[in-house]
Amino acid sequence: MALHAQCVLIDGHNDVLMLRHSRGRPYDLMKVDRRYHSDGPRLIAGGMTASLFMVHGHELAPSLEMIARVYREVARHPDALMLITETGQIRRAKRSGRLGIVMSWESLMALESSMEVLHIAHRLGVRASTVTHGEGGGEHQLQGTPSVFRLVTARDRARHRRTAKGLTPFGKQVIREMNRLGMLIDVAHANDRTFDDILALSAKPVVSTHGGVFACCPHARCSTDEQIKALAAGGGLLSIAFYPGFIAPPGRKATADGIVDQILYVAGLVGIDHVGIGTDFDGISGRPVIRSAERLPVLTEAMLRRGLRPAEIRKVWGGNYLRVLKETIG
Numbered sequence: 001m002a003l004h005a006q007c008v009l010i011d012g013h014n015d016v017l018m019l020r021h022s023r024g025r026p027y028d029l030m031k032v033d034r035r036y037h038s039d040g041p042r043l044i045a046g047g048m049t050a051s052l053f054m055v056h057g058h059e060l061a062p063s064l065e066m067i068a069r070v071y072r073e074v075a076r077h078p079d080a081l082m083l084i085t086e087t088g089q090i091r092r093a094k095r096s097g098r099l100g101i102v103m104s105w106e107s108l109m110a111l112e113s114s115m116e117v118l119h120i121a122h123r124l125g126v127r128a129s130t131v132t133h134g135e136g137g138g139e140h141q142l143q144g145t146p147s148v149f150r151l152v153t154a155r156d157r158a159r160h161r162r163t164a165k166g167l168t169p170f171g172k173q174v175i176r177e178m179n180r181l182g183m184l185i186d187v188a189h190a191n192d193r194t195f196d197d198i199l200a201l202s203a204k205p206v207v208s209t210h211g212g213v214f215a216c217c218p219h220a221r222c223s224t225d226e227q228i229k230a231l232a233a234g235g236g237l238l239s240i241a242f243y244p245g246f247i248a249p250p251g252r253k254a255t256a257d258g259i260v261d262q263i264l265y266v267a268g269l270v271g272i273d274h275v276g277i278g279t280d281f282d283g284i285s286g287r288p289v290i291r292s293a294e295r296l297p298v299l300t301e302a303m304l305r306r307g308l309r310p311a312e313i314r315k316v317w318g319g320n321y322l323r324v325l326k327e328t329i330g
C-alpha cells in the first residue's frame with residue numbers, strides 16, 4: 001500500500017462516462033455507484049491519478065454533450081476532479097489528491113471528415129483518440145475495412161493483415177494533424193494494416209490504450225510481438241486491459257497474475273519503459289480481472305510478488321504514460 005500510494009497511476013482507458021451517458025439518466029460521477037466498475041470516489045480510493053475517459057467520438061452531438069458533461073462535473077467537484085489538458089497537471093492532481101480527467105475519443109467518425117472539427121475538439125480539451133472503434137469502409141470512417149474482434153490463429157491474422165485496407169486518405173491527414181495539434185494517437189481497435197499505416201506515419205509516440213499480448217492470449221485485439229516492437233521503437237507503449245478475453249484464452253482463468261505475465265512479457269521483449277495499464281473499466285461486459293476501481297492495489301501487490309522492483313512498478317502504473325503524454329500532448 002505504501003508503494004501504491006507513491007505511484008502516479010494513469011489509466012489508458014475508462015468507459016464509465018460513456019456507459020452512463022448511453023443509459024441516458026443524470027448522474028453524479030462523485031457518487032459511489034456499485035452497478036459500475038468505477039466512479040470518482042472508488043477511483044480515488046484505488047489510487048488513480050488520471051484516466052483517459054472516453055467521451056464518445058462516434059457522433060458529433062453526443063460527443064459535444066459528453067464534453068459539456070465533463071466540464072459540469074469538474075465545476076461541481078473542483079476539490080475532487082480536475083480536467084487534464086497538459087501533462088504537468090497530472091502531477092498537480094497527484095499532489096492535491098484529485099482525479100484527473102483526460103478527455104479521449106474512441107473513434108473519429110464524429111469528425112464527419114472535417115479537419116476543422118478535430119481542431120475544435122482539441123480546443124475543447126480532447127487530448128487523445130483511437131482512430132477507429134473497429135469500424136471501417138463506411139462513410140466518415142478512417143480505415144478501409146473493419147477490424148476483427150475474436151480469437152484468431154497467427155495464420156488467420158497474417159492473412160487478414162494482407163487483405164485488410166488501412167487508413168483512408170483522410171485518415172492519413174488526421175494522423176499528421178493529431179501529431180501537429182498535440183493529441184495522443186491510440187491504435188487500440190485498429191485493424192493490422194491500419195496499425196502499420198499509423199506507425200509508419202506518426203512522428204510522435206503511439207499507444208494502444210487498452211489491449212493485451214497476442215503471444216499470451218490469441219485475441220485479434222492483442223498486439224503481436226512485431227507490433228509491440230513497433231510501438232516501442234516509436235517511443236510508445238502497450239497498455240494491458242483488465243478484459244478477461246485479452247488476458248486468458250477460454251477455459252483458463254484470467255487473474256491479476258495473468259496481467260503481470262503480460263507486463264513481464266512486454267518488458268522482456270522491449271523493456272519496462274513500453275508497458276502500461278488501461279483498465280477498460282465499464283467498457284467490459286461482465287467482470288474485469290481486477291473487479292473494480294478500489295481494488296487497484298491488488299495489481300501492485302501481484303507485481304511485487306512477481307519480482308518487479310518499485311521503480312519498475314512506478315513506470316508501469318504511470319511513469320511511462322507521463323513520458324508519452326509529455327511527448328505528445330505536451
Ligand SMILES: [Zn+2]
Pocket residue numbers: 106188189210283
Ligand atoms: Zn475499446
